[in-house]
């Protein structure tokens with residue numbers, strides 16, 4: 373796992389990240405970057421390799437961030453921890469693909485939660501199925517500021533795809549994708565606007581694009597990397613109070629846990645769901661029920677040992 377404190381892309385294959393509490397707020401190349409980026413992975417060799425690769429980027433870009441390897445317990449005094457572990461398993465699913473990692477990843481997430489029990493900073497969970505893993509980490513750690521990355525990436529892809537269909541810049545599109553980061557995603561088409569005007573969204577076409585995009589990227593380059601890294605960095609900015617704004621994250625909501633828009637003001641989040649039409653409401657409730665049921669069924673096997 374790895375731990376950058378914020379504003380630095382999560383390296384592929386890293387687990388947790390956090391950094392020092394000294395942040396650069398001035399303008400320029402180092403603005404908003406932490407002084408340290410702690411990296412942990414399954415093995416010391418992997419962590420060292422990730423840190424060395426990041427160190428090369430630091431030198432090339434003349435950045436102030438010092439990547440260092442660490443043990444999971446060293447993350448306790450970081451501002452933010454990013455968890456992107458992936459257990460070794462073969463995913464044979466053709467549908468509900470992200471759910472395929474639940475049983476394999478859960479023990480690792482639960483162990484990290486136990487190690488980081490009492491941690492008071494921000495935790496971003498990337499590991500899939502992210503809605504379940506974020507909730508599991510929150511429950512096993514007791515941490516109060518745990519967010520799952522995924523619906524904001526879905527939303528970015530939605531805006532990109534709709535903008536391309538309409539021939540407008542992505543910044544003209546406002547809308548959300550919420551619910552599950554997976555097959556139970558909810559495209560909030562009825563509240564979507566383009567240049568501040570409501571629009572008739574070809575919903576099924578957009579759903580198909582969102583459902584297939586990650587698979588196409590993975591088929592081409594093995595992993596999705598830059599999109600998730602961007603979603604992590606933008607969330608760190610908001611959750612650490614370095615910027616205010618709205619993003620879609622997996623979070624506790626009405627006794628469940630799923631993707632919702634959160635408005636961050638000085639690092640404090642408030643849910644801000646858009647109005648949903650009847651079909652969207654049915655889909656949102658179905659995603660909520662699905663995730664609650666799956667979470668109850670999740671029985672982490674005995675925890676593995678970190679090396």
Ligand SMILES: NC(=O)c1ccc[n+]([C@@H]2O[C@H](COP(=O)([O-])OP(=O)(O)OC[C@H]3O[C@@H](n4cnc5c(N)ncnc54)[C@H](O)[C@@H]3O)[C@@H](O)[C@H]2O)c1
Pocket residue numbers: 373384385386387412413414415418456457458459460473477480497498499500501502521522525553595596600678
């Ligand atoms: N939420 C999202 O939007 C999103 C996007 C992309 C990937 N993901 C998920 O993120 C996870 C990681 O994806 P990836 O492509 O980086 O996988 P990867 O296999 O490239 O990297 C996973 C890393 O985790 C490490 N690891 C495994 N167990 C560990 C442990 N107990 N402690 C520390 N490190 C450990 C591995 O050594 C490996 O380096 C997967 O579950 C993937 O599905 C989520």
